[in-house]
Amino acid sequence: MDKEFKILLDEAKKYAKKRILSDYTYCGHVSCALMTEKGNIYTGININSKCALGNCAEQAAILEMLKNGESEIKKIVSYSVKGYIYSPCGKCRELIRMINSNNLKTKVMVDENRYCTINELLPEAFERKE
16 A cells, blocks of 8 residues: 555544434544645544535545645545545545646545546536636
8 A cells, every 4th residue: 555545544544433413413424634745634524414414524624724725635535434445525526626726636545455536536527618
C-alpha cells in the first residue's frame, strides 16, 4: 500500500466511530482523511438523519481544509465503521472538482490496493452552459 495512503487510512480509521445523537440522527459511520498538495491532512465525519439531512465525511474534511486556506487535494480516502473503503459519492466528486480544477488529478483510494483519480471517477463533469 502507498505510504501516504496508509497514513490517511490510519487517520480515517481513528474517527470511524458511529455515535447516535438523537432518535433522528447519528454521526461517524463514515470518516474521511485527505492530504493536500502542501502535505497537510484534514479529517471529517459524516452526519446522517432519517429525513435525508446530513453531510458526507468528505464534505466535512474539505470544509476543514478550506477553513485553513487550502483547496488542492493530493489524496483522499473514506472509511466506514464496517471496515469498508468508499470512493466519494457523486456530489462529493463534483465538490472536489469544483473547488480547484487541479483536483481532477486527486488520487482516491477505492480499496486497499487500488487507486484512481477524480477524473476517472467523474468523466462527465457538470458544466453550466448559458
